[in-house]
Amino acid sequence: MKDITQKQKQDTDEEVLSRVPDNKQKIKWVYVVYFTLVHILAIIGLYNFCNAKYQTIIFSFVVGGIGGFGVTGGAHRYYSHKSFKANLPLQIILLLCYSVSGQHSLVTWVRDHRMHHKFSETDADPHNANRGFFYAHIGWLMQHHHPEYYKRSSNIDVSDIINDPLVQFHAKYFFLAKILICFVLPIIIPVYAWNESWKISLLVPGILRYVCNLNFTFSVNSIAHFWGHKPYNKSIQPVQNLIVSILAMGEGWHNYHHVFPMDYRTSELGGYLFNLTTMWLDFFARIGWAYDLKTPSEQLVRRVAINHGDGSWHDASDKIILGK
Template sequence: MAPNSTVTTTLTASELSPRESKILPEVTYRTLWGNFKTPLIWPNIIGIISVHVITIIGFVTFPYFQHKSTFAWCFVTGWAGGFGVTAGAHRLWTHKSYKAKLPLRILLIICYAIAGQNRLREWVRDHRVHHKFSESDADPHNANRGFFFAHVGWLMMRKHPEVLRKGKSIDCSDLFEDSVVVFFEKFFWPMKLFWCFIFPTMIPYFCWNETFYWCVMSCIARYVCGLNFTWLVNSAAHMFGNKPYDRKIQPVENLMVSILAMGEGWHNYHHTFPWDYKAAELGNYKVNATTLLLDLFAKIGWAYDLKSPSKQLIQQVIENHGDGTRRD
C-alpha cells in the first residue's frame, strides 16, 4: 500500500445489531498508516464526561467526617456492584468457571444491576470476543490502540467492523438457559435504574436522614468508581506488570488493579487459565476478595463445581511459557 493511501471499510446496516442499525444505518471506518478512525458517539462522550465531573466535585467537597454512614454505604454498594461484575458477569456467566444455585444467581444479578453496566448478554459477548481475539482488531477494547481507548475510549466510538463480525460468531445462547438471566434481560432498564441509582440513593435518605443532594452525589461517585475499576482490567492490566505464566500474551499481573477490582488484576494468569474460578493463582485472600466470597458461598453449597487447574499444570506452564518473574 502506498504511504499516503487510505483503506476504507464500510459496514452496512445488515452487519449491525438491531439497536446499532437504528442509530447509524451505515458506518464508515478508515485506516491510514494503521491509525483507525471511527465516528464518535457524542451522547456517550457527554454522559461519561458529565458523570466524571460530578464525581470529582463530589470527592473534593464531600464532608467525609460528618457523613460517615453515607461514606460507608458507598463502600457497601460499591463492593456489591463489583461482586456482581467479577463473580457474576465474569466468572460465572462468561467463563462458566463454577456453578451457582438459584439464590446465589439472584444475588449476583442484583449485584450486577447495582454496578449499572451494559446488558449482561452484551457484557458476556464482548468479553468472550476479547478473550478469543485479544489485542486484535476484533478485540472490543484492544490495548494496542492505547491506554485511553482500552480504558474508556472504546465506549465513546463505533466498534471496529471486525468486533461486530467476530461478535456474531460468539455463541451466547447458554445465557438464556438461565431463567435469572432471561428475567434480567427482559427487565434490564427497570432493574438497572432501581438497583444502580434509586435504591442506593433512597437508603441513606430514609434510613439516616441524609440530604438528598449528598445521596445523589455519593451514588454517582460510587457508580463512576465502579466503572473505572472494571475498565482498569482492560487497560492497566494489559500494559503494566509482569508475565509469569505466558510471556507471549499482552495481559499482565497488576497488584493495584487486583486490589481495586476485587481480584481481577491477575490478568496474565487469567488469560492463561480463563476457566479458573479464582482468576488467579491464589496464595491468600488479601488481593482476591471475589474468591474469598465465592469460597464462603461454596461452604454453604450455593457455589459448586469450582474449576481450577492442578499445581502441576500451573508449574509446567510457568516453566515453559513464563517470563521468569514467578517466585515461590
C-alpha cells in the same frame, strides 16, 4: 423459551450485522457527553466526600462492593467463563449485584468479554489495548466498534446466556432494575435512613460510587494490559497488577487469567486480601450455593510458568505477589 437453533442463531447474528452503522467507528457523542458529565459529578462528589456522614461513607463502600461482586463474580467468572456452578439463590444474588454496577446488559457484557479472550489485542477485541490506554480504558465505549468486531462477533456463542430463563427475566426488566438498584435506592436510603443531605447522597453513594465501580472494571482492560509482570505467558499483553487486584476485587492477576481463564479464582495466589471475589465465592461454596469450582492442577501451572513465563514466577510466594 426454546433453545436457539442454528437458523435462529444465524438470524440473530444477521440482525446484529444489519444494525452496524455505515461509519462503523464514528464517535458516539451521547456516550461522550454521558461519561464526561458523570465524571465531572464524581469529581465534585470526591470534593464533598469528607462532608458525608460516616454512615454514608460506609454505605458507599458496601454498595460499591456489591456492584463490584456482581461484575467480577457474576458477569465475569460465572456467566462469561462458567468457572463454577451456582444454585438458584446464588444466581439471583449475582444478577441483583450486577444490576447495582449499572453496566451494559449481561448478554452484551458476556459477548464482549468472550470476544476479548478469543481475539485479544486484535481489531476484533472490543477494547483492544494496542489502540492505546485511553481507548482500552473507556474510549472503546465512546465510538462504534472496529468493522472486524462486527465481522467476528457472529463466531461468539452466547446462546447459553440467551437461553437462560433467569437471565431472560433479568433482561426483560434490566433497565428498570439498573435505574432502581444502581441509582435510586443508593441515593434515597442515606437520606431517609440517617438524614443525609440530598446533595451528598446524590454525589457520594450515587455518582462517585458508580463512577469508581466503572473505572475499577475498566482498569482491568487498561492498566492490567500495560504495567506488571508476566509470570505465566510473556508473549501476551495482559499482566499481573496488584493495584488493579485491590480495586477490582481480584481481577488484576490478568496474565494468569488469560492463560487459565476457566479458574474461578482468576489467580493461583492463595490469600483473600487481594482477591475478595474468591473469598465470597469460597463462602458460597462452603454453604453449598456454589459448586464444581474449576481450577487447574498445580503441576500444569508450574509447567506453563516455567516454559512460557517471563521468569518472575516463584511458586506464588509473597515476593511475587508484591512484585518484589
